[in-house]
Amino acid sequence: MSEARAKSAPQKAMEKLGLVRDIDLALHLPLRYEDETRIIPIAALHDNEPAQVEGVVVDCQVELRSRRQLLVRLKDDSGTLLLRFLHFYPSQQKQMSAATRLRVRGEARIGFFGREMVHPVVKVVDEDTPLAQSLTPVYPASAQLPQAYLRKAVASGLARADLREILPPGTVPRGLPTLKEALTYLHHPPPSASLAALHEHQHPAWHRLKFEELLAQQLSQLQAQRERALLVAPALRARPGGLHERLLAALPFQLTGAQQRVAEEIAQDLARPQPTHRLLQGDVGSGKTVVAALAAAVAIDAGWQCALMAPTEILAEQHFRKLIGWLEPLGLKVAWITGSVKGKARQKMLDAAASGEAQLIVGTHAVIEDKVKFAKLGLAVIDEQHRFGVAQRLALRDKLKAGADAGRPQGGARPLGGQEPQATWGSTVPLEPHLLMMSATPIPRTLAMTYFADLDVSTIDELPPGRSPIVTKVFTESKRHDVVDKIRSAVADGAQVYWVCPLVEESEAVDLRNATETHAELSAALPGVSVGLLHGRMSPTDKAAVMAQFSGGAMSVLVATTVIEVGVDVPNASLMVIEHAERFGLAQLHQLRGRVGRGAKASVCVLIYSPPLSDTGKARLKAMAETTDGFEIARRDLDIRGPGEFMGARQSGAELLRFADLQEDAPLLVAARALAPRLLDEHPEAARRQVARWLGTKAEFLKA
Numbered sequence: 187m188s189e190a191r192a193k194s195a196p197q198k199a200m201e202k203l204g205l206v207r208d209i210d211l212a213l214h215l216p217l218r219y220e221d222e223t224r225i226i227p228i229a230a231l232h233d234n235e236p237a238q239v240e241g242v243v244v245d246c247q248v249e250l251r252s253r254r255q256l257l258v259r260l261k262d263d264s265g266t267l268l269l270r271f272l273h274f275y276p277s278q279q280k281q282m283s284a285a286t287r288l289r290v291r292g293e294a295r296i297g298f299f300g301r302e303m304v305h306p307v308v309k310v311v312d313e314d315t316p317l318a319q320s321l322t323p324v325y326p327a328s329a330q331l332p333q334a335y336l337r338k339a340v341a342s343g344l345a346r347a348d349l350r351e352i353l354p355p356g357t358v359p360r361g362l363p364t365l366k367e368a369l370t371y372l373h374h375p376p377p378s379a380s381l382a383a384l385h386e387h388q389h390p391a392w393h394r395l396k397f398e399e400l401l402a403q404q405l406s407q408l409q410a411q412r413e414r415a416l417l418v419a420p421a422l423r424a425r426p427g428g429l430h431e432r433l434l435a436a437l438p439f440q441l442t443g444a445q446q447r448v449a450e451e452i453a454q455d456l457a458r459p460q461p462t463h464r465l466l467q468g469d470v471g472s473g474k475t476v477v478a479a480l481a482a483a484v485a486i487d488a489g490w491q492c493a494l495m496a497p498t499e500i501l502a503e504q505h506f507r508k509l510i511g512w513l514e515p516l517g518l519k520v521a522w523i524t525g526s527v528k529g530k531a532r533q534k535m536l537d538a539a540a541s542g543e544a545q546l547i548v549g550t551h552a553v554i555e556d557k558v559k560f561a562k563l564g565l566a567v568i569d570e571q572h573r574f575g576v577a578q579r580l581a582l583r584d585k586l587k588a589g590a591d592a593g594r595p596q597g598g599a600r601p602l603g604g605q606e607p608q609a610t611w612g613s614t615v616p617l618e619p620h621l622l623m624m625s626a627t628p629i630p631r632t633l634a635m636t637y638f639a640d641l642d643v644s645t646i647d648e649l650p651p652g653r654s655p656i657v658t659k660v661f662t663e664s665k666r667h668d669v670v671d672k673i674r675s676a677v678a679d680g681a682q683v684y685w686v687c688p689l690v691e692e693s694e695a696v697d698l699r700n701a702t703e704t705h706a707e708l709s710a711a712l713p714g715v716s717v718g719l720l721h722g723r724m725s726p727t728d729k730a731a732v733m734a735q736f737s738g739g740a741m742s743v744l745v746a747t748t749v750i751e752v753g754v755d756v757p758n759a760s761l762m763v764i765e766h767a768e769r770f771g772l773a774q775l776h777q778l779r780g781r782v783g784r785g786a787k788a789s790v791c792v793l794i795y796s797p798p799l800s801d802t803g804k805a806r807l808k809a810m811a812e813t814t815d816g817f818e819i820a821r822r823d824l825d826i827r828g829p830g831e832f833m834g835a836r837q838s839g840a841e842l843l844r845f846a847d848l849q850e851d852a853p854l855l856v857a858a859r860a861l862a863p864r865l866l867d868e869h870p871e872a873a874r875r876q877v878a879r880w881l882g883t884k885a886e887f888l889k890a
């Protein structure tokens with residue numbers, strides 16, 4: 187086969203689905219099945235149930251009932267069935283001419299005029315045409331990838347794939363079939379198979395697949411964890427009387443118990459000569475920033491640099507302004523490297539990072555990844571890490587590694603200052619920085635453990651004192667006027683208001699128009715009230731000016747696209763309106779709502795939606811109205827979306843768990859988790875093959 191031959195559309199579609207190797211095809215399992223193994227007498231058809239019948243055409247004609255349609259009457263020994271086609275080709279009419287024997291499959295309707303099927307699947311047969319020997323699989327397909335093509339591809343992939351048992355005897359939970367048996371059964375179940383057990387994924391064949399998948403995942407993570415244990419990082423210890431203590435003394439508040447606990451967990455990590463890989467999670471407003479500041483203080487005090495990164499410029503500014511406000515008075519030099527710092531100023535910042543003169547480097551993830559060289563990076567803090575794609579995180583990690591290794595003393599030279607690192611300098615293992623990731627989208631514990639076996643998790647489960655709870659109300663679009671009235675009275679009482687406009691993914695321009703129109707409408711409806719506008723197309727300077735007006739209290743109402751999503755801290759803002767709330771994800775709604783309720787004032791969040799709502803849309807708004815607890819929100823989000831999408835895996839193209847369900851299949855997970863270390867130690871080659879079979883190139887993603 188020539189390399190240059192163009193790929194057909196279905197081939198490309200298969201590749202997109204990750205169906206490349208034979209094993210990928212063999213592991214592409216049916217969504218459901220059709221039963222073509224039996225024929226039912228026409229008289230025995232049930233209303234609304236799929237079935238297959240066979241008979242001879244009595245007549246076939248085009249009729250004009252309410253519209254032009256093809257009507258075919260089919261007869262068997264027990265009765266007649268009317269086949270109705272609203273769309274048809276002349277060839278079909280010819281194919282189903284009188285006296286032809288047809289095998290048809292579809293859903294029967296039993297109505298006033300007798301039995302009928304609309305648009306059944308039709309096959310011309312002889313009296314002795316054999317029936318299917320097994321249930322017919324229906325695979326997840328698409329317009330570019332027709333079912334028939336996929337069926338053939340999967341059948342041949344299944345036949346060719348090497349499905350020999352990899353796992354040594356006695357390691358698979360009792361009562362499960364071999365992988366080959368399981369796959370053969372699931373692709374081509376015998377006519378006697380229980381469709382219920384198949385559909386609910388509770389058949390032993392399903393259990394075998396789920397176990398295999400969970401095992402591969404546990405193995406690859408355990409492997410990553412062991413690899414990390416061999417890595418070397420500078421050991422960073424807080425000194426008595428050092429920066430860390432001075433920062434604590436300077437804070438205008440006391441740490442909450444939860445903050446103290448996680449700060450201690452992080453300090454212990456940093457003191458070890460292996461790279462930290464920790465996720466710090468806590469609800470919006472729980473006070474993660476100060477915890478990051480304390481970690482930065484430890485790293486800097488030990489003579490190393492610390493990088494702070496956020497996904498966008500506005501977030502970087504909003505998130506870290508406070509942190510810098512705490513650290514700069516203690517004599518630290520900060521390099522601020524975002525897109526808005528340009529020309530000479532930027533070069534100066536870059537030089538300061540490269541020379542080690544700047545101890546703290548703040549910026550967007552993109553800029554740091556692209557432009558910055560570090561003198562000696564000891565700690566990298568990534569805020570809102572869930573907003574980065576997995577591939578992005580991997581790239582970043584490589585970059586940061588180089589930054590830490592640059593700090594390795596060469597030819598016996600001492601580090602720039604502070605403590606002597608504990609690591610084995612003589613070894614050739616490159617140095618890595620400690621990595622602290624922060625997220626306001628809490629990940630339920632079981633999920634975190636399964637997805638990130640290679641990640642330690644610290645959780646802030648307590649809010650600072652003095653916060654007032656937020657009341658959430660849901661209105662339809664038709665109540666918009668009442669909402670505007672509400673704004674008027676809130677502003678009269680001295681409150682400040684956010685109005686968030688919907689995000690139209692495909693078009694930034696439409697987005698902008700919506701926001702501009704709403705701004706005009708609110709300005710007209712609220713005479714004498716200062717209404718501002720903030721959107722993603724504005725220059726950073728303009729954005730900052732508007733934000734300053736709003737946070738200074740000169741502006742009462744701020745119409746914004748989701749650029750305000752995270753990090754804005756205006757305690758006097760106590761009313762938030764989110765328009766077209768049905769278009770936002772649950773986590774995003776929760777983040778947005780977190781912009782209010784930051785002061786002592788009782789806060790309200792109004793969600794406006796336009797009907798009709800989808801089921802998931804309904805579930806999301808209901809969750810928002812019922813709870814303000816970020817962990818509960820995350821749990822509901824997981825229920826609504828499923829783990830793959832929840833983790834953003836779908837977006838990155840790495841579908842992590844296809845078959846197993848972490849809640850439902852907990853016993854299998856326990857078995858897989860127990861087997862993984864044993865397999866890795868006693869049968870390393872089997873472990874390697876298991877991971878390759880299941881994850882292929884995706885294994886690397888699991889380490890991110």
Ligand code: ADP
Nearest residue numbers: 439440441442469470471472473474475476650
């Ligand atoms: P998030 O976890 O969402 O990043 P922040 O770190 O921005 O939260 O903190 C939210 C607000 O709470 C900030 O204004 C911060 O200064 C304040 N804060 C943090 N910790 C405490 C505390 N222990 N007591 C009082 N206020 C605190």
Ligand code: MG
Nearest residue numbers: 474475505753
């Ligand atoms: Mg934050």
